[in-house]
Amino acid sequence: KAGVTQTPRYLIKTRGQQVTLSCSPISGHRSVSWYQQTPGQGLQFLFEYFSETQRNKGNFPGRFSGRQFSNSRSEMNVSTLELGDSALYLCASSLAWSVAYNEQFFGPGTRLTVL
């Protein structure tokens, strides 16, 4: 079974631009979560989507948004990029939202550099 895939793997943008990152979950997984990892703040939860609906949202500004498609693939968008948005963006998928526990499978991440 193929793992979680994220594209692109590396990205360089300049301040003020916008960026879209893509995540394809493991086949059959309906929940997709996004995380940001920086040296200063560590791994921080951005948002989670299940059946095309945002279920949870972390403490990030409105410049960070996402969506999920009917095939469970997800995209996240960051508008008006700032230097501090440079980070590793990780996507994780899991089978469902309402089971007693949830093992999340993480992708390799997209390394975003904002210049």
Added chain:
Amino acid sequence: DAKTTQPTSMDCAEGRAANLPCNHSTISGNEYVYWYRQIHSQGPQYIIHGLKNNETNEMASLIITEDRKSSTLILPHATLRDTAVYYCIVNGAGANNLFFGTGTRLTVIP
């Protein structure tokens, strides 16, 4: 806010058991304890989880105290490939908004 407290770093000799402690004194009755690890430059990897009872799988064992205020992850025979940051996470059932905290950097020494 952090729900868990872990040592910043630990060393372990190759082939020996690695015991990683975690304090979660404010854990609620319906919250699970999860362990993930992140090997350098990779996405986090699920290791094990538990609610009340001790758990074991092919990767590790999880020992949860009777009052559930602390737990220990045990890697029975640490290898160099186990060098990673280990995260202890407390979360509600079915919740996917994991709070990772700072974790424990485990270094396995040859």
